[in-house]
Amino acid sequence: MITIKDKTFVPFIPADAIQDRIQELAKQINQEYADKQPLIVVVLNGAFLFAADLVKHLTIPCEITFIRVASYQATESSGQVKEILGLSESLEGRDLIVVEDIVDTGLTLRQVCAQLREKAPASLSIATLLFKPTALKEALDLRYVGFEIENRFVLGYGLDYDGLGRNTQDVFVLSEE
Numbered sequence: 001m002i003t004i005k006d007k008t009f010v011p012f013i014p015a016d017a018i019q020d021r022i023q024e025l026a027k028q029i030n031q032e033y034a035d036k037q038p039l040i041v042v043v044l045n046g047a048f049l050f051a052a053d054l055v056k057h058l059t060i061p062c063e064i065t066f067i068r069v070a071s072y073q074a075t076e077s078s079g080q081v082k083e084i085l086g087l088s089e090s091l092e093g094r095d096l097i098v099v100e101d102i103v104d105t106g107l108t109l110r111q112v113c114a115q116l117r118e119k120a121p122a123s124l125s126i127a128t129l130l131f132k133p134t135a136l137k138e139a140l141d142l143r144y145v146g147f148e149i150e151n152r153f154v155l156g157y158g159l160d161y162d163g164l165g166r167n168t169q170d171v172f173v174l175s176e177e
Ligand code: XMP
Pocket: 046, 100, 101, 102, 103, 104, 105, 106, 107, 108, 109, 152, 153, 154, 155, 159, 160, 161
Protein backbone atom coordinates (compact mmCIF):
# COMPACT_ATOMS: atom_id res chain seq x y z
CA MET A 1 0.00 0.00 0.00
CA ILE A 2 1.19 3.55 -0.74
CA THR A 3 -0.21 6.78 0.61
CA ILE A 4 0.42 9.98 -1.34
CA LYS A 5 -1.04 13.16 0.09
CA ASP A 6 -4.72 12.37 0.70
CA LYS A 7 -4.91 9.23 -1.44
CA THR A 8 -4.26 5.57 -0.78
CA PHE A 9 -3.13 3.22 -3.53
CA VAL A 10 -3.16 -0.58 -3.41
CA PRO A 11 -1.12 -3.08 -5.47
CA PHE A 12 -2.56 -3.69 -8.95
CA ILE A 13 0.01 -5.07 -11.43
CA PRO A 14 3.11 -6.63 -9.87
CA ALA A 15 6.59 -5.91 -11.19
CA ASP A 16 7.21 -9.44 -12.46
CA ALA A 17 3.99 -9.42 -14.51
CA ILE A 18 4.98 -6.06 -16.02
CA GLN A 19 8.44 -7.34 -16.93
CA ASP A 20 7.08 -10.56 -18.43
CA ARG A 21 4.61 -8.65 -20.56
CA ILE A 22 7.27 -6.19 -21.72
CA GLN A 23 9.40 -9.09 -22.92
CA GLU A 24 6.46 -10.36 -24.97
CA LEU A 25 5.87 -6.94 -26.51
CA ALA A 26 9.57 -6.60 -27.34
CA LYS A 27 9.54 -10.01 -29.00
CA GLN A 28 6.59 -8.93 -31.14
CA ILE A 29 8.35 -5.68 -32.10
CA ASN A 30 11.57 -7.56 -32.92
CA GLN A 31 9.61 -9.79 -35.29
CA GLU A 32 7.50 -7.08 -36.90
CA TYR A 33 10.41 -4.66 -37.36
CA ALA A 34 13.00 -7.30 -38.25
CA ASP A 35 13.91 -5.56 -41.51
CA LYS A 36 13.49 -2.02 -40.22
CA GLN A 37 15.36 0.45 -38.06
CA PRO A 38 12.62 2.20 -36.09
CA LEU A 39 12.76 5.48 -34.27
CA ILE A 40 11.32 4.97 -30.79
CA VAL A 41 9.51 8.15 -29.69
CA VAL A 42 9.09 8.11 -25.91
CA VAL A 43 6.42 10.37 -24.45
CA LEU A 44 7.79 11.84 -21.23
CA ASN A 45 7.40 11.80 -18.31
CA GLY A 46 5.17 8.82 -17.70
CA ALA A 47 6.65 6.39 -20.23
CA PHE A 48 10.27 6.66 -19.07
CA LEU A 49 10.44 3.37 -17.15
CA PHE A 50 8.34 1.38 -19.62
CA ALA A 51 10.47 2.62 -22.52
CA ALA A 52 13.72 1.89 -20.68
CA ASP A 53 12.69 -1.69 -19.94
CA LEU A 54 11.19 -2.24 -23.40
CA VAL A 55 14.24 -1.14 -25.39
CA LYS A 56 16.54 -3.38 -23.35
CA HIS A 57 14.80 -6.32 -25.01
CA LEU A 58 14.90 -4.97 -28.55
CA THR A 59 17.45 -6.76 -30.70
CA ILE A 60 16.76 -4.74 -33.86
CA PRO A 61 18.79 -1.60 -34.52
CA CYS A 62 16.77 1.38 -33.31
CA GLU A 63 17.10 5.01 -32.36
CA ILE A 64 15.43 6.45 -29.29
CA THR A 65 14.17 9.98 -28.83
CA PHE A 66 12.07 11.72 -26.19
CA ILE A 67 9.22 14.18 -26.48
CA ARG A 68 7.07 16.05 -24.05
CA VAL A 69 3.51 17.05 -24.66
CA ALA A 70 2.54 20.50 -23.47
CA SER A 71 -1.13 21.31 -23.06
CA TYR A 72 -2.54 24.74 -23.64
CA GLN A 73 -6.10 25.98 -23.81
CA ALA A 74 -7.24 26.71 -27.33
CA THR A 75 -8.76 30.09 -27.91
CA GLU A 76 -11.95 28.40 -29.03
CA SER A 77 -13.95 25.73 -27.28
CA SER A 78 -11.98 22.89 -28.82
CA GLY A 79 -10.55 21.89 -25.45
CA GLN A 80 -6.92 21.15 -24.78
CA VAL A 81 -4.51 21.33 -27.68
CA LYS A 82 -1.25 19.49 -27.26
CA GLU A 83 2.03 20.78 -28.56
CA ILE A 84 5.01 18.49 -29.03
CA LEU A 85 8.25 19.65 -27.43
CA GLY A 86 11.74 18.26 -27.87
CA LEU A 87 11.61 16.74 -31.31
CA SER A 88 14.73 17.67 -33.24
CA GLU A 89 15.25 14.83 -35.71
CA SER A 90 13.67 14.52 -39.13
CA LEU A 91 10.85 11.98 -39.20
CA GLU A 92 10.59 11.80 -42.96
CA GLY A 93 10.55 8.21 -44.11
CA ARG A 94 11.14 6.86 -40.61
CA ASP A 95 9.27 4.01 -38.97
CA LEU A 96 8.04 5.46 -35.69
CA ILE A 97 7.03 3.57 -32.57
CA VAL A 98 5.41 5.97 -30.13
CA VAL A 99 5.79 4.75 -26.54
CA GLU A 100 3.21 5.91 -23.97
CA ASP A 101 2.49 4.96 -20.38
CA ILE A 102 -1.28 4.90 -20.60
CA VAL A 103 -4.09 5.55 -23.05
CA ASP A 104 -7.17 6.84 -21.28
CA THR A 105 -9.48 8.92 -23.50
CA GLY A 106 -6.91 8.65 -26.28
CA LEU A 107 -7.15 12.38 -26.98
CA THR A 108 -3.51 13.05 -26.16
CA LEU A 109 -2.12 10.40 -28.48
CA ARG A 110 -4.55 11.27 -31.23
CA GLN A 111 -3.26 14.79 -31.35
CA VAL A 112 0.37 13.75 -30.92
CA CYS A 113 0.11 11.17 -33.71
CA ALA A 114 -1.61 13.64 -36.04
CA GLN A 115 1.27 16.07 -35.55
CA LEU A 116 3.88 13.35 -36.04
CA ARG A 117 2.17 12.18 -39.25
CA GLU A 118 2.48 15.69 -40.67
CA LYS A 119 6.23 15.13 -40.66
CA ALA A 120 5.87 12.35 -43.24
CA PRO A 121 7.10 9.24 -41.44
CA ALA A 122 6.97 5.96 -43.41
CA SER A 123 4.90 4.37 -40.65
CA LEU A 124 3.71 4.99 -37.11
CA SER A 125 2.66 2.50 -34.48
CA ILE A 126 1.84 2.91 -30.81
CA ALA A 127 3.09 0.94 -27.81
CA THR A 128 1.34 1.66 -24.54
CA LEU A 129 1.87 -0.11 -21.25
CA LEU A 130 -1.72 0.44 -20.10
CA PHE A 131 -5.01 0.98 -21.89
CA LYS A 132 -8.43 1.81 -20.44
CA PRO A 133 -10.77 0.64 -23.24
CA THR A 134 -13.94 1.94 -21.58
CA ALA A 135 -12.49 5.47 -21.31
CA LEU A 136 -11.50 5.72 -24.98
CA LYS A 137 -13.30 8.55 -26.77
CA GLU A 138 -11.80 8.40 -30.23
CA ALA A 139 -10.60 5.45 -32.28
CA LEU A 140 -6.90 4.85 -31.98
CA ASP A 141 -4.90 2.01 -33.49
CA LEU A 142 -2.94 0.55 -30.58
CA ARG A 143 -0.58 -2.04 -31.97
CA TYR A 144 1.22 -2.96 -28.73
CA VAL A 145 -0.74 -2.92 -25.47
CA GLY A 146 0.73 -4.18 -22.22
CA PHE A 147 -2.43 -4.46 -20.16
CA GLU A 148 -6.05 -3.50 -20.69
CA ILE A 149 -7.35 -2.19 -17.39
CA GLU A 150 -10.60 -0.93 -15.96
CA ASN A 151 -11.30 2.78 -15.80
CA ARG A 152 -9.63 3.51 -12.46
CA PHE A 153 -6.78 5.85 -11.59
CA VAL A 154 -3.44 4.06 -11.50
CA LEU A 155 -0.02 5.08 -10.29
CA GLY A 156 3.56 3.86 -10.23
CA TYR A 157 6.09 2.53 -12.73
CA GLY A 158 6.24 5.96 -14.35
CA LEU A 159 2.70 7.13 -13.62
CA ASP A 160 2.20 9.83 -11.04
CA TYR A 161 -0.29 11.43 -8.74
CA ASP A 162 0.50 15.14 -8.58
CA GLY A 163 4.09 14.45 -9.62
CA LEU A 164 4.67 11.79 -6.98
CA GLY A 165 4.78 8.00 -7.08
CA ARG A 166 6.49 7.41 -10.42
CA ASN A 167 9.42 5.54 -8.87
CA THR A 168 7.91 2.15 -8.09
CA GLN A 169 8.38 -1.24 -9.71
CA ASP A 170 4.70 -2.18 -9.43
CA VAL A 171 1.59 -0.41 -10.69
CA PHE A 172 -0.90 0.60 -7.98
CA VAL A 173 -4.56 1.58 -8.17
CA LEU A 174 -6.47 4.16 -6.20
CA SER A 175 -8.18 2.42 -3.30
CA GLU A 176 -11.97 2.42 -3.52
CA GLU A 177 -12.40 2.63 0.26
P1 XMP B 1 -5.69 10.60 -22.53
O1 XMP B 1 -7.02 10.74 -21.84
O2 XMP B 1 -5.38 11.77 -23.38
O3 XMP B 1 -4.71 10.62 -21.31
O4 XMP B 1 -5.56 9.27 -23.24
C1 XMP B 1 -3.42 10.26 -21.41
C2 XMP B 1 -2.61 10.89 -20.32
O5 XMP B 1 -3.37 11.12 -19.11
C3 XMP B 1 -2.66 10.70 -17.98
N1 XMP B 1 -3.44 9.61 -17.31
C4 XMP B 1 -3.13 9.03 -16.16
N2 XMP B 1 -2.08 9.22 -15.33
N3 XMP B 1 -2.94 7.54 -13.89
C5 XMP B 1 -2.00 8.47 -14.19
O6 XMP B 1 -1.07 8.61 -13.42
C6 XMP B 1 -4.01 7.30 -14.67
O7 XMP B 1 -4.84 6.44 -14.35
C7 XMP B 1 -4.10 8.09 -15.88
N4 XMP B 1 -5.02 8.12 -16.87
C8 XMP B 1 -4.56 9.07 -17.74
C9 XMP B 1 -1.33 10.21 -18.49
O8 XMP B 1 -0.40 11.25 -18.35
C10 XMP B 1 -1.52 9.93 -19.95
O9 XMP B 1 -0.38 10.17 -20.72
